[in-house]
Amino acid sequence: MANPKNPVEKRIDDLAALWLQACEAPEVRVIVWRVPGNAGRMMAAFFEAQKHLEPASTPDLFQNFDAPFETGFGYSRELMGALRDGYVASRGELKQQGLPIDWRGAHGEYPDSAAGVLAMFQSFAEYYQAQMRYFAPVLSPSQVASSSGLEQWLDAALRAPIPDRLRLCLVDNVEDKRWQALAERHGKAVRVIDAPIDMFDIARQTAAQSSGGAAPSTAYRAMLADVMTLLEKGSAAQTAARADKAMKLVQREQWHDQQVVLHMAVAGAHLKQAEHSEAIHRYRAARECALAAEAARHPAGTNLIMQTWFGEAGVWLSAQQPVRASETYAQAASVARRVPNAMFALEGLRMAGYCLAQDGQVEPARERYLAAVAEAKAMPPADRPLTTLALLLQDMLRLQDAPRAERIAQCAPAYQQDVAEALQQAEAQSARLGPQPAPAALEKIEKELLTRYELAFRTLCDQRERLIGGGDVFFRKVVALARDYLHPAWNGVPEVKHPLDKELLEWSQPPQFAQLPEPDDLLDTANTTTKPTPAVPAEASV
Structure with missing residues (x-):
């Protein structure tokens, strides 16, 4: 008997069903996946699964293109270059699979425009039509210099129109609905797939399905998934109630590090509701547990202590008590030195100075800033750009003038x-210049x-x-x-x-x-x- 699918695999099947349904309409050329903001990794898993699962849950090939968008012609060039380079790099693997490797379109001449990209993509899809129904490029630029320019590029692509063997994919989220205007402009050519993926529900189901039956670790994973769900969606009181139930289990098992996790989750819930006293109480309870973890030689014990200080400091700052926040950030920096973690030591001292500056205490703030400079001095030069040193130096300039x-x-x-x-x-x-721009004209513009x-x-x-x-x-x-x-x-x-x-x-x-x-x-x-x-x-x- 086959093993039951895990929750992630089940969601992949759900997404495949939504995709197949959306593709039924022949006029659809662009499909927008609309998912919760925290579901990006789930979508990436779905796209990747269509390449490797045997059999895949769809007959289509999804390929992610993360080329940055600056100009339409530059983006077109980057997309075509990415497909060309990816194809050339995979020819050895294709040959091993017994697939043809002489797609001449890889070295064809295409204009640097949306129409040129579609022509090249269509050539690829037609050449490998025995291996796929649709070629589904997922356009997810790593950076976008001009949002309006990217929309104009997509408008041009839809005017081309997109060839039959292509289905362009975009991803947005329910919070911003970035591509809603595009869908409204182009009517039936753009289909929005609402995919309400609940990542917390997946985590909860995964915990429940984990091996071990009624083992304490299995029960705790399910409880922790509930706590994190309530932290995201529930009230502080609900989060605290669920965390306290889990707390009984981890106290019995003497899992000091997990006690810290639970207390800090509840502290975060209280902070979201501006319940500062309750948040501080929880961060301090977390610190007692972190101290116990350190005493028990837990490898993360000191790091956990540091985190509780940073958490409490943030509450003081949120409560508009900058002096108390400064003192607490300084304590965080002191523990960071014991970890040792120079990056967090610098950040703790920087924030300690920032809080004093907010209180109008110029010289004490400068002292904290200079102490942070000393932390930077002791770092390897290659590590300094990875820290908040630039912000520290700007803070010092702001304090001075x-x-x-x-x-x-x-x-x-x-x-x-x-x-x-x-x-x-x-x-x-x-x-x-139109959909077939002359290279010399584009070169002059660029x-x-x-x-x-x-x-x-x-x-x-x-x-x-x-x-x-x-x-x-x-x-x-x-x-x-x-x-x-x-x-x-x-x-x-x-x-x-x-x-x-x-x-x-x-x-x-x-x-x-x-x-x-x-x-x-x-x-x-x-x-x-x-x-x-x-x-x-x-x-x-x-």
Whole structure:
């Protein structure tokens, strides 16, 4: 007798049935999968399963394309390149399976347009028609520079129209319904599949189906799935009631780490409802359990203690008690050093300084910031960009000269506006070329676009360097420190990288960099201003 399908496999079958139903209408050319925001991994599993399950639950081939979208012609080029490269890379595997490997369309000439993409995709689908009914490209750009440009590209694709052996796929979620307007514009050509995948229900069913019968671990997994479901959808009281039932089991089994998990889940539920005192009580209960885990030599014990401090600090900040929040973040940083975790030590001290700055305590805030700088100094250089060091340095600039730091920050939106206008102009110019644009005409548009990018970037850099150069000595030392610790062209947050991803030595026109003092004494100060972390009282009212 065959093993029963697990909950994930059952959902894959459900999704396949929805897909097959949606494809029954011959006029459908684009299918929008509408799922809950947390169901992305389930959709990815469904698409992947159609390639590997034998037999697959649909007769169609789904292929994900995550090429970033910048311009319509550039996106078209990226999509065709991705299919071509993927095909060439898989020829060995196809040959082993006894499938033909001489698809000439891989090296065909197609225009850089939506129509060109569809022609190439159709060629692929027709060549392998014995292996698939439809080729179903899943368009999920990793980045989108212009949402309106992407919609225009899809409009052009639907005007083409999409060939019979293709079904383009898009994914949105029930929270934003990103592609609803597209569906309304194109009527029957776009079908929306509402797929109410309940990931918490899947987790609950998976726990119930797990082997072990009535074993404590099996029962606990089911209980924990319920707690997480209520944390997402229920009230704090409901979450607490369910967690307390699970707590009896984990206390009996002396699973200290899971006691921490349950207490922190309930604390999060209370915080969602702005019940600050109750949240703090739960975080402190979680800490007692984490201390017990550490005493029992649990490998994650110290890390769990750190997490309870960060959680409590967030509650104090939410409750608009920045001084208490600062003290608690400092405690979190102290424990992070014991883990050891330099990244969280830096973040705890940064937030401790941020909270004091919110309270108007300039010098104490600066001391905490400088202590965080000391944590960064001790890190391997490659680790620093992975931390919140850039935010820390911007916080220091803001503390020293808030108006100047804000003007530096506002250069970024101005740059983005320049880029958006350049993109819009390039899209309009390429659209006038029609579905079969001449390569030379596109090359001219693209060259002008890149020139405008570099001009906008140079303007931003020049503006920021003037602002930096006008700052006082301490302000400029912080920037010098950033250029030592992060990269030599750092000029503030939000950071704007070179639009063509060029290194500084490759920039066509580097800015006139501001003269900066050596930051060494700033680092010396950081090593001498760290004070003992004050103890946070065990009991306090919010």
